[in-house]
Amino acid sequence: MSKSRLVPYLEALFAVVVWGGSFIATKIAVGQMSPVAVVWLRFAMGIPILGAAVFLRRQFAWPKPAEWGYFALLGFIGISFHQWLQSNGLQTAQATTTAWIVSTAPVFIALLAWMVLKERITLVQGFGVGVALLGVIVVVSKGNLGNFFAGQFGVIGDFLIFISAINWAVFSILSRRGLKEHPSTRMTFWVMTLGWLITSVAFFTQGGPAQLPRLDSRGWVAMIFLGIFTTGLAYIAWFDALATLPATQTGAFLYIEPLTSMVVAALILGEQVTWASLLGGAVILLGIWLVNRE
Numbered sequence: 564m565s566k567s568r569l570v571p572y573l574e575a576l577f578a579v580v581v582w583g584g585s586f587i588a589t590k591i592a593v594g595q596m597s598p599v600a601v602v603w604l605r606f607a608m609g610i611p612i613l614g615a616a617v618f619l620r621r622q623f624a625w626p627k628p629a630e631w632g633y634f635a636l637l638g639f640i641g642i643s644f645h646q647w648l649q650s651n652g653l654q655t656a657q658a659t660t661t662a663w664i665v666s667t668a669p670v671f672i673a674l675l676a677w678m679v680l681k682e683r684i685t686l687v688q689g690f691g692v693g694v695a696l697l698g699v700i701v702v703v704s705k706g707n708l709g710n711f712f713a714g715q716f717g718v719i720g721d722f723l724i725f726i727s728a729i730n731w732a733v734f735s736i737l738s739r740r741g742l743k744e745h746p747s748t749r750m751t752f753w754v755m756t757l758g759w760l761i762t763s764v765a766f767f768t769q770g771g772p773a774q775l776p777r778l779d780s781r782g783w784v785a786m787i788f789l790g791i792f793t794t795g796l797a798y799i800a801w802f803d804a805l806a807t808l809p810a811t812q813t814g815a816f817l818y819i820e821p822l823t824s825m826v827v828a829a830l831i832l833g834e835q836v837t838w839a840s841l842l843g844g845a846v847i848l849l850g851i852w853l854v855n856r857e
Contacts, residue, residue: 575804575816581788581797583823586658586665587831588785588793589650595782598650600774601789603766606642606759608790609798613752616799622749633741634750635757641734642758643765648727656720659834662824663702663844664724666817666851670695671732673854679736688854695850699725701843747802755794818848 592601617623626634653661670692676682703721741750765771778786804816821844828834 571804571807574800575808576819578797578801578804579816579820580823581792583662583820584827585789585793586649586653586661586824587827588788590653590658590832591785592778592782592789593650593654595777595779596774597769597771598647598654599762599765599769600771601650601786602643602646603759603762603771604775604786605646605789605794606755606762608787609794610752610755610759612791612795613748613755613798617749617752620746620748622746624745624749626753630741631757634753635761637734637738637741637754638756638758639761640730640737642755643761645727645730645734646758646762648723648730652720652723652727654720655718656724657834658828658832659821659825659836659840660702660721661724662821662828663840663847664699664721665728665731666821666847667695667699668728668731668735669817669851670854671729672735675732675736687856691850691853691856693850694853695847698843698846698848698850701839701846705837705839747805748799751798751802818851821847
């Protein structure tokens with residue numbers, strides 16, 4: 564493989580590995596600041612990097628007057644509310660469990676596309692949806708299916724993360740309209756910016772600036788990772804890969820993300836790699852593959 568062909572594969576790999584580590588960094592950060600403060604600081608760091616990429620690639624353009632409300636809605640759903648769900652969820656949910664649950668988002672995207680956009684869903688894809696959800700049950704119940712069916716979903720954080728996966732599917736479906744008229748990098752920049760501005764209201768009204776000194780060196784490393792790498796550089800690398808590689812090949816890299824989270828969580832947070840997370844994770848990946856296969 565030539566160097567020019569290798570670069571997009573490395574960019575895709577970089578993005579999913581960084582995103583896999585984001586759950587660990589978030590869990591560290593929310594142990595020292597409120598979830599709102601973590602979300603605000605993360606995007607305050609990442610948005611300028613993404614904005615610089617938009618300018619350097621000569622993709623900058625102001626949204627049309629009729630698009631401001633649409634982008635603001637996407638910013639609330641995909642940034643403010645979505646990151647609030649995940650940051651609050653990670654206060655009690657394990658990073659490993661979070662990564663496996665979040666990985667099911669493509670399943671809910673397929674379901675919503677079928678329900679709302681009337682896209683066709685095959686029998687195999689429908690089976691894949693059921694398989695993926697079964698995997699989630701195994702992961703959150705830690706293998707004790709009896710507790711799950713008795714109404715014990717897991718910790719409250721697991722429930723919030725599960726809602727975030729569905730919420731991301733809603734965001735993805737709603738984003739399709741804008742992506743037909745805007746490059747991915749530009750649209751992401753505006754959605755992030757407006758979502759960050761919405762989060763700023765909660766950040767300043769809740770005394771957010773006073774929380775920043777609470778971060779110790781470990782917390783600042785986590786926030787720099789979230790802001791610069793996860794929110795800035797990883798998105799740029801991912802969009803570069805998408806522009807070069809077939810969507811199917813690029814999407815396949817997402818299977819690596821929860822595996823990365825599991826390894827990093829074990830090394831940094833000391834989370835145990837259990838048979839339930841391995842088995843449930845494998846079942847989830849099988850379900851996602853069945854949903855996305857041609």
